[in-house]
Amino acid sequence: VIEPTFVANALALLGVALAVTLAAAVMHKVLRGGLDTRRARLQARMRPALLELVDGEARPQRRFRPTRRGERRVLRRLAAEHLPKVKGDAHEALVAWLRTEGELDRAAGRVERRHGVAIAPLHRRARATHLLGEAGDATQVAAVVAALTDRSRAVQVVAARALGGVRDTSSAPALLAAAAAGVPASVVTRALLGLAPAPVGDLRAALRAPDATVRSVAADVLGRSASRAATGDLARTVERDPIPFVRARAAAALGWLDATSAVGSLAGALQRDPIAAVRKEAAISLGRIGGADAAHALEAGLHDEQSDIVQAAAEALLGSGPAGAALLHQYAARADRSGAYAREVLALAALTKAQA
């Protein structure tokens, strides 16, 4: 059916492909090995210079001073890599040296786009964005914020993480917009938690944003940054938001806030919300808030149709204080499912106590 010549050509082509693939692996191993060895040697030579920089020397002194171009590059790389590992004066010293070396400007240039197009390759853009974040340089916030709209999701993620490092509150709206554009909510949440002071106004406004992810991020950050001023907004979100995972996040946030004034909203969610995840978060939060009212509300959870909620309510009762613990002991005598979970929770607590 097929001419033997064609098959022979195909075989030759495959032979070439095999040789190229094999050569790629071998070359990579050889080159990579050589590069790694050279870099390790240079890094070892430059490490004393780095220590001098960390100690606050304006520039490396004496015999450690890098003279060749390659050595300076390695020292810059080393300094950049050490930024997340040092704090205070040492951090400032490294940032100051990188600035005088023009490394931060170069990084900003790599992140920058010309006519809307990023010129530098992806991994360089990512590294530059990361450096700007680790440097925590407020003057470069605009460049990092711009990277939030980079065409690569990987760079967007690095930019969000970087903004958390810069800690400039003015970047909050851009971060929330990034969450709406698809940057993972968890990354944006961690970045927003890094901002100081917490952008409470922006976050409260974001609880009314049209995008559900933005609302959930806002709820989460408000709770974990202990923004008590937002208790009312979060309670309303638990009661009225149409999206279950937003309600669940808001319920969890109220627990983080230790918001006693929100016990009513959480009790309502535990009793009436049709979604199990929301009821579970409400139970956990009631346990965190604690007190007699919370314990009374949690009793409803012990009769929930879902075993997960019964278990969460039992655990929450134990953690809610004397009233909850007493109620749990009462339930432990029962033969039904709530009794079984009460006994489980009490037994595990006794074991923990014995270990202590």
Next chain:
Amino acid sequence: MTVVVDVLRSIDVAFLAYAAVLNAVYLVLITIASFDAVRQRRSLTYAGDVDVFGDEAAPGVSIVVPAWNEEAVIVDSVRSLLALRYPKFEVIVVDDGSTDGTYERLREAFGLVDAPIVVPGNVPVIGQVHSIHVAADGAPLRVVRKENARRRADATNVGLDIARHPLVLFVDADAMLEPDALLRVARPFVDDPERVVGVGGSVRPVNGSRVERGHVDQPRAPKRWIERIQVIEYLRAFLLGRVGWSRLGGLVVISGAFGMFRRDVLVEIGGFDPECIGEDAELVVRLHRHLRERGSDYRFVFVAEPVCWTEVPPTRRVLAHQRRRWSLGLVEVLWKHRAMLGNPRYGRIGLLVLPYFLVFELLGAVVELLGAIAIVAGFLLGVAQVKYVALLALVMLAYGALLSIASVTIEELSYRRYTRWRDIGIGFVASLVENVGYRQAHSWWRVRGLVDATRRRSTWVKVPRTGFTAGR
């Protein structure tokens, strides 16, 4: 005579067309995997994959370990799991009616005590649960002792039933996870909690590697060729197959040796099917079916970077049994979900992925066998030219070798677990060697699995455990 020649020609054409389509699919998978490997590798440094470690709101993970007669490895395995880096997790060992000292080893090592843990009964199970124990030292360990129901899936279902965290990871009792494995495999759930339903990680053979305290200290090529070839098979399956299908949105296999799922969705569909031999593949296909029918927006993800090291069969006999079972399992999955085949309601899973598995993964061995028979018949009838057949066979072998060498190259360019020249060299040689003898034997085992399926017969031979000894 002319009729026979015409038939042989038709087989020839069909065989060539089949090979062309299959090789085109492989080419697409190689291309996708190559780009993905480089992209993943480069973005990993700054992606903050391990940020989850410091996140108090990270979802908890229940690690379920079904164990049957695993006394040689179980303590080291549990110690290694308990040492994983993750903010919140528990280890649930389900002792599936072991007749050796599996439970006793655990009791001695962790000082297990009885605890009135509730079995909610949310997932149907067959074997009765006898007792549940917790670690006296406060380690997040639960050990369930249950009656053996002669089905691994039943043990995993019991683990799923008593799991308390929102994510469940299933691992084999002899599995060794890398310290950051949980952080990396949970990352897609953290990033996209509403849509991601399941995540699979890479599994690689540990045979021959240097192991220290339940961790692979230095990955090395095994000593026997049968194990070395399996290393190549695993690289090809995970670095090319799974990565490629995952990017195409068609991941239907998440290994039971290392797969993480959302617990609520698993409970909703009743967990694993204990009647199915390929229960891990069946679970993922059933999840696809359930979620498509419900109209959910969902994702399955494969992440190549976290690695789970596991023992692979060191002998031909055990390997043959294993592959027959896999073939039988695939028949079961495709038969059970035949309504999905070619059905546009199930999107690319129904129209592309399952037909691919039917035509190429399941029937591939039969086609290879038919091809060989046609060649012999052609020679006997004097219609096949030796040179032509030899060239064609060489093309097939070279393509097979190219796929394997590509997977070794991707490993070297991106993940670089094997650092010694010797191991890379062995990988290349094994890529060539497997095409002569092993590949044909493998096809034969798969055909026998198909025959088993028609007789509804299954056999199971346990992979012998050597224990996690240093420098094995």
